[in-house]
Amino acid sequence: MSEVLFLVDHSAGKITKAAGELATYAKSIGDSVAVVFADNAQPIVDQLNAFPVDKVITIAGEFDKYGPAAVADGLSQLLAARKPAALLITSTANGKEIAARASVISGSGIITDAVNVDKDLITTQSVFGGSTTVHATVTKGVPIITLRANSIEATAATSSAAVESFSATISEAAKLAPITSATPVVKGGRPDLTEASIVVSGGRGTNGDFKPVEALADALGAAVGASRAATDAGWYPHSNQVGQTGKTVSPQLYVAAGISGAIQHRAGMQTSKTIVAINKDPEAPILEIADFAVVGDLFNVLPQATAQIIARKG
Amino acid sequence: MKIAICIKQVPDSWAEKKMAGGVLDRAGVDAVLNDLDEYAVEEALRIVETNSPSKEAGEGSGHTITLISMGPERATEAIRKALSMGADDAILVTDPSLAGSDALATSLVLSEVIKKGNYDLVLCGTESTDARMSVIPAMISQRLGWAQLTFAGKVKVDPAANTVEIERVTEFGNQVMSAKFPAVLSVVEKINEPRYPSFKGIMAAKKKPITNMSLADTGVPAAEVGAGAAWSNVKEALPRPPRGVGVKLTDEGNGGEKLVEFLVEKRLA
Numbered sequence: 001m002s003e004v005l006f007l008v009d010h011s012a013g014k015i016t017k018a019a020g021e022l023a024t025y026a027k028s029i030g031d032s033v034a035v036v037f038a039d040n041a042q043p044i045v046d047q048l049n050a051f052p053v054d055k056v057i058t059i060a061g062e063f064d065k066y067g068p069a070a071v072a073d074g075l076s077q078l079l080a081a082r083k084p085a086a087l088l089i090t091s092t093a094n095g096k097e098i099a100a101r102a103s104v105i106s107g108s109g110i111i112t113d114a115v116n117v118d119k120d121l122i123t124t125q126s127v128f129g130g131s132t133t134v135h136a137t138v139t140k141g142v143p144i145i146t147l148r149a150n151s152i153e154a155t156a157a158t159s160s161a162a163v164e165s166f167s168a169t170i171s172e173a174a175k176l177a178p179i180t181s182a183t184p185v186v187k188g189g190r191p192d193l194t195e196a197s198i199v200v201s202g203g204r205g206t207n208g209d210f211k212p213v214e215a216l217a218d219a220l221g222a223a224v225g226a227s228r229a230a231t232d233a234g235w236y237p238h239s240n241q242v243g244q245t246g247k248t249v250s251p252q253l254y255v256a257a258g259i260s261g262a263i264q265h266r267a268g269m270q271t272s273k274t275i276v277a278i279n280k281d282p283e284a285p286i287l288e289i290a291d292f293a294v295v296g297d298l299f300n301v302l303p304q305a306t307a308q309i310i311a312r313k314g
Numbered sequence: 315m316k317i318a319i320c321i322k323q324v325p326d327s328w329a330e331k332k333m334a335g336g337v338l339d340r341a342g343v344d345a346v347l348n349d350l351d352e353y354a355v356e357e358a359l360r361i362v363e364t365n366s367p368s369k370e371a372g373e374g375s376g377h378t379i380t381l382i383s384m385g386p387e388r389a390t391e392a393i394r395k396a397l398s399m400g401a402d403d404a405i406l407v408t409d410p411s412l413a414g415s416d417a418l419a420t421s422l423v424l425s426e427v428i429k430k431g432n433y434d435l436v437l438c439g440t441e442s443t444d445a446r447m448s449v450i451p452a453m454i455s456q457r458l459g460w461a462q463l464t465f466a467g468k469v470k471v472d473p474a475a476n477t478v479e480i481e482r483v484t485e486f487g488n489q490v491m492s493a494k495f496p497a498v499l500s501v502v503e504k505i506n507e508p509r510y511p512s513f514k515g516i517m518a519a520k521k522k523p524i525t526n527m528s529l530a531d532t533g534v535p536a537a538e539v540g541a542g543a544a545w546s547n548v549k550e551a552l553p554r555p556p557r558g559v560g561v562k563l564t565d566e567g568n569g570g571e572k573l574v575e576f577l578v579e580k581r582l583a
Contacts, residue, residue, distance in 0.1 A: 067482075069452075096447065104457060109545030133552050136549060180490045185487035220583060245350060293562040294570075305570035
């Protein structure tokens with residue numbers, strides 16, 4: 001069976017949730033081969049063994065110092081050496097840059113932001129704010145495909161992946177912009193927006209008061225999002241913006257509170273599995289795409305729902 | 315300093331978009347300067363203003379800002395907008411053979427144009443609001459062999475030392491990166507507040523030069539661009555089936571409870 005490589009994202013020794021998802025995709029196509037850039041890969045390998053992983057290739061070196069340019073160099077050398085069926089990368093800003101450079105270096109076609117890839121390497125993308133579904137394939141080189149987090153449920157497994165190391169060099173060009181210092185993101189108590197299974201978002205209707213949105217999010221173990229109107233008004237950090245110029249999320253449940261649902265916003269959340277909307281305006285476009293819609297004041301509906309959820313957990 | 319900015323004309327991000335024959339139907343929608351490119355234009359203007367005693371780009375400041383774009387002739391509208399913000403001149407690569415080009419071909423054409431200009435810095439937005447791939451800055455940097463400083467939330471340029479330092483904003487936190495010129499930068503939304511073109515700027519933009527280049531002028535062979543040279547292939551593009559009609563109710567004092575009932579039924583709470 002042919003190998004399908006996937007790049008493992010990790011931070012502070014922990015793999016991301018998306019790593020298990022990529023392993024699941026890889027295994028559905030061929031032999032699932034994880035690629036880990038780390039000097040001490042063992043803790044990462046241990047975590048990967050909870051997912052369907054046949055092999056782990058570890059690459060040590062100064063990749064943290066030189067960022068995506070260096071990782072792209074390493075991956076390209078690996079592609080040349082192993083000629084896998086495909087290379088899968090998580091569709092983050094960082095991941096897409098790595099994919100972009102690797103595509104140029106290795107002469108391979110690239111597809112970004114896929115929400116599925118099947119065993120024949122046909123990808124599914126949801127474009128134009130979710131209004132159009134595109135099926136595409138890469139026709140040259142090793143298909144390099146970036147996949148959105150949360151687009152598949154990771155399969156649990158008890159793997160004992162074989163581990164081998166690969167030695168890769170970093171080109172002079174990739175060393176031109178070293179990272180001189182790094183400040184890890186301060187993790188709040190809430191899950192990361194793009195990885196969360198549930199997202200509760202607030203918009204113009206909050207009038208700047210996100211407390212009921214945050215309270216419901218915390219009761220559901222959800223991440224908090226915001227519409228562009230809310231971030232432009234300075235009510236919530238820009239990093240939490242969901243929409244065409246913000247983050248794209250695809251959670252199991254998306255709760256839109258006080259968000260009208262302009263195409264700009266729908267572009268960032270329309271592929272959510274279940275959509276719930278609360279809006280005072282019975283004509284708000286968001287109500288048309290919601291699986292469950294309440295026409296009402298979020299300041300009444302959200303606290304009542306939050307109290308109910310907390311009571312149920314008892 | 316010589317600064318280039320890669321800009322793109324895109325369908326208005328507030329408009330409904332459709333596919334036609336496997337590619338975006340661009341003819342039927344309003345076209346505008348890509349929102350996210352405005353931040354790159356603004357940042358370039360600020361770099362020049364910070365480092366120029368005369369506080370203006372153009373003649374006398376010792377710094378120039380050139381816009382580079384690939385697209386149909388209609389793209390001059392987007393270019394005029396960026397010129398009216400304060401860029402000095404522009405290059406537009408227009409050629410029928412470029413239609414349907416993928417990101418790899420686009421980055422190749424842009425890189426070849428950049429190579430001819432002896433620029434110190436190339437600035438880009440993080441992505442276009444139509445294709446949303448976010449790969450062009452990295453591809454250009456790789457092709458040119460220049461330093462890549464992308465997703466900048468802050469930019470600091472020292473023209474005397476020929477160096478640039480950025481704060482890169484990533485999912486995992488912020489990183490400080492620095493490099494010598496020449497370098498390719500992309501800037502994130504909210505790095506600045508793009509200025510509105512002034513009346514004076516709009517009038518001045520009408521007289522600023524836009525150089526038209528054909529594909530042959532760039533030196534890129536026709537076989538490497540266009541839909542036929544794309545390294546990926548759209549098999550089909552289908553309108554998404556409408557979501558099933560959901561439940562819609564008006565809050566009569568128990569809307570929150572009803573909402574939780576729905577979530578419990580769906581095993582979401």
